[in-house]
Amino acid sequence: MLPSPQPLGLIDPDGKRTAYRGHPLPPPEVLRELHRRMVIGRRFDRQAGALTRQGRLAVYPSSHGQEACQIGGVLALGPGDWLFPTYRDSVALLTRGIDPVEVLTLLRGSWHSGYDPYRYKTGPQCTPLATNALHAVGLADAARRRGDDVAVLVLMGDGATSEGDAHEAFNFAAVYGAPVVFLIQNNGWAISVPLEKQSKAPTLAHKAVGYGIPGRLVDGNDAAIVYAVVHDALEKARGGGGPTVVEAVTYRIEAHTNADDPTRYRDDEEVAAWRRRDPIDRMEAYLRGNGLIDDAALDGVRAEAEEVAAGVRERMRADDHVAPAELFAHVYAEQTPQLREQAALLAAELAADADVDQEVPA
């Protein structure tokens, strides 16, 4: 009933296969794909950081350090499965195949969610903490009720587990037997609050016990174990085996967002120690050490990552004009008379402004 006291891992920080045999190592093509996506994700993340410093994004919460969780989780999803991400999970969304510009719509401030949740079977990035966990349970359970072969993966942070909604989500999932996997990215911090001020449980995976759900503790910087365990849990969920809680122990290398100042609450040394457990380095070491990747392939991946970044740079240069009238477009299925009135008011204001602009001598 209790999760393992130590995080499960398949590949250790030095890129060596661990002694753990409870899950098979994913096949080479999956490992290579995990690596490739992590390299691209890291590059994308760096690009987003740069755009933020240039003032092109309103805010950016970095995924740096958490690529193994996000990518391991997303690649484990089957074709009919759904994903419910948070604000932190840009790299997960990129990996999900969502247009990077649509991923950044929220953070750029053009609109709230930038992509079509149905097209990508992906909920909007969720900011009110833990609320998405309930949406995930609901959607999973709806699929179960319909008899569809669908499982759902929801991403949440360590801090989010303290919210009442996390508890209610775990409990509803257990009671309904909903096909949902809760992947907790325990990155050690909720903004400035360390895990030891958040919970006294031996691990967050232990929370599963109180719901009669299996809890798994994994090394969140080992993409192979995250993939394997989430894959397993999703399969089990689809087969009617109910929910699983997976805690992936990882680290947020950057500040909480660009607006944050981590020097106020944590040591550089802690960061440095975690850099030595980098998820990409270790996967690369494993792939190299086992002859699964060569320099040419690596260069190819890096070039692809540069291309993605260049594409983002390029496309983010274009102005993302949003028509003011859209303010009123999506509040109800049909605009209410009230909103029509207000839309007309704004339109008149804008027309008047335009007239004034034209009056200004050239």
Place this chain on the structure above:
Amino acid sequence: MLPSPQPLGLIDPDGKRTAYRGHPLPPPEVLRELHRRMVIGRRFDRQAGALTRQGRLAVYPSSHGQEACQIGGVLALGPGDWLFPTYRDSVALLTRGIDPVEVLTLLRGSWHSGYDPYRYKTGPQCTPLATNALHAVGLADAARRRGDDVAVLVLMGDGATSEGDAHEAFNFAAVYGAPVVFLIQNNGWAISVPLEKQSKAPTLAHKAVGYGIPGRLVDGNDAAIVYAVVHDALEKARGGGGPTVVEAVTYRIEAHTNADDPTRYRDDEEVAAWRRRDPIDRMEAYLRGNGLIDDAALDGVRAEAEEVAAGVRERMRADDHVAPAELFAHVYAEQTPQLREQAALLAAELAADADVDQEVPA
């Protein structure tokens, strides 16, 4: 780390000492007091039921069957300790020494809480489920911060554990090391919803694991074990040992409240089976079997119970007039100008009505 799989008990349903030796049996005078209070509590509960049928109470949620939990818990409290009850816990309040008429103020509809929380170190009866658990944690933690020798007991139902606030309360208590004991009266039902639709955990005590709190599972119809375990937990809490979750397995013999119709959702047989596990019968059997009580003493207890009931009957006959002006008296420390205006309006209405009444020819 895991609670016992079977409920701990000191006295079995037949009134025999169990084999369990993890807690000492409370001394005879405590057992006699537990018994005496249960007999009085049961009689009070019956009286309240009668008053409800007579239309003198707006609503009454019965404690019948749960006396061992409520009384075992309350008698375990030390002189500086606090209690946070729910609407279900009239017998706990009576045992706490609160004037029975004040206990019934809420249910009679005269006011909300009828007693002075400071006088009795007892929070008001709480209806929004699980919200009182947070109040208990806060008060306990305030006492801890002040260095006072105070622990807090909070009562909650099985259904209430599903609320987000229950989770947040367990977690805050654990993180703060607050001196609080959560006594879950698992009476099998949340109105019409059975426990198996509420939780898939092996027991509710298992929920403690996810917070790093000890969880104890006890026979909730054995007042001795409830007393012993809660007493222990409170002592530990006062000593800086932090919170404990205690699940007491019991049963709600009556309907949820007088407004409920349990025939719609449960069998008489289930009730009958639990009647055979009656907390008073078993304690009486133990006391008799061990020569700790004789017929005279028993008669004395019963007479005392009748006296309490008669007192309640008598005093509840008196009209409990509440002045309409009190509507405005306790909203703020001082009445705001707004409320003064409204109070004047009502006073004028009442005066006009009185005039009209006087105009009516005698």
Place this chain on the structure above:
Amino acid sequence: MIATMAAALNAALRDCLREDPSVIVFGEDVGPLGGVFRVTDGLAREFGEERCFDTPLAESGIVGTAVGMAMYGLRPVVEMQFDAFAYPAFEQIASHVAKMRNRTRGRVALPMVIRIPYGGGIGGVEHHCDSSEAYYTHTAGLRVVTPGTPADAYWMLRQAVASPDPVVFLEPKRRYWARGEVDPAVPGTPMDRAVVRREGTDVTLLAYGPMVQTALEAAEAAAEEGWSAEVIDLRSLSPFDDETVTASVRRTGRAVVVHEAQSFCGYGAEVAARVTERCFHHLHAPVLRVGGFDIPYPPPALEEHHLPGVDRILDAVARLQWEHA
């Protein structure tokens, strides 16, 4: 048929479940018990526990899972057991239910209904009698409706379930047992329109839900005093039917809005403000509000003093500066 409001609501749910397989009903005690007000009586038996079922006891959980279910194409109809017990779901309602369509640029609709028994007048103890409508009407993206008669209860609930928008459906507890004619064959007025319940020429009484009946009684009494009162049942609190209301007040030149909720920042404030904005030069007197006092809902012993009744409405009518007529 003649039915109580509770029975009319029950019939509406039954017909929705029958006609649309995507409709599901869930909440606390709505299954075998049929709800504490019996509004879901018999539904679990008739449609099975997969379509009408009890949930764990957690309101945020109920609403939050309903969001996910609606995203997947179901039409959840959830019950909050009493007004004040919807508050734990407030974040899900305000931040997701109300906003999902807007957040996703129109891509994700949430056709769901949150049924909330509300208001007082039933001798209920604390937390069981709140009039919480203004919390929802101030939240864009929600439709907020409340029936005042059994016929409206039936038809408005059917329309709410069919609506592509999320609807907060407020059920006036004290009217659950009131009887009236319900004809499931004759479609009702659209739920976003107000209805003139009684015609009059001197003053417009604006009421909804639990107060419609009281307003009608006040109009009756007013007639005896020589005032012809028009009574409008607002029905849709959000959006507001300006057309019907404005036409009436422009004609009568006087208006009183009535509700149980505390007056301060209550729904009546909006009604008074917007009617005044739109009818200012037709008004002989300010639009008056007759609402609850600005206090927490009182204990049963005092509720009669708190709740607006016929006398208080008449007093307001009397204060409408008839001398200026």
Place this chain on the structure above:
Amino acid sequence: MIATMAAALNAALRDCLREDPSVIVFGEDVGPLGGVFRVTDGLAREFGEERCFDTPLAESGIVGTAVGMAMYGLRPVVEMQFDAFAYPAFEQIASHVAKMRNRTRGRVALPMVIRIPYGGGIGGVEHHCDSSEAYYTHTAGLRVVTPGTPADAYWMLRQAVASPDPVVFLEPKRRYWARGEVDPAVPGTPMDRAVVRREGTDVTLLAYGPMVQTALEAAEAAAEEGWSAEVIDLRSLSPFDDETVTASVRRTGRAVVVHEAQSFCGYGAEVAARVTERCFHHLHAPVLRVGGFDIPYPPPALEEHHLPGVDRILDAVARLQWEHA
């Protein structure tokens, strides 16, 4: 001293912590980080983690434990990180914080302060810019106040902490970095009174928090158009200072109320309704409301179109039927 509003709030908390050992400050990230807006900067260091500390990430937990602490004699000052993140605490606020004194017949007071940074204008993403004041002002038992200047920020927070009633203290985010004179030696106006910020004779502009500055700018612009506008900073949203407001509007005969929140059932509705009730025969035109549209708070790209600005206020002033003057 010249200080930003954030610094003034920080100074107030520091002085409260110094003077009253029962004051404690807690919330998410208020400890070593000093809060995401740095309002609690340095307090954990100066007063120790027992008096200023980080909590687990759960708003209902924060408010609910504060209730228990206040019952025990502490004076908790809690921070909700942003407006929309106070919603999980709504049940604790509405059912307990607001009602505890009343529930216990006056025996249990809850002197506590819930600080909520609110409103928009800072380019914040969704859920970070809600104007949630009306949810609280419609809840009897709460005091709801909001400062518009650094000096008020300092003094009103001091008074809020000293108040025997629970106070929802709304901090206008976009004014955190605005500077102004703060004199901790000269006690400020009582927090339950409105203040005339600029005198005028033709029209009264009623504003609070984030909109006070905008209203002052509008008054300036109005002067150029020949209208003398009086500007009142309401400060206390609940209770409402009728005396100050009524006196002004009776004098000017015209009023416009301004806020960021959606207008429908917004705070401005109450202001318009009550001012009209009390000043009807002095009014030349209906009290107009200039508020946000009835939509969810928009993304940064569009917020300038949503938020009331000087022009929109002037347009409202222009519509006050000057031809009837």
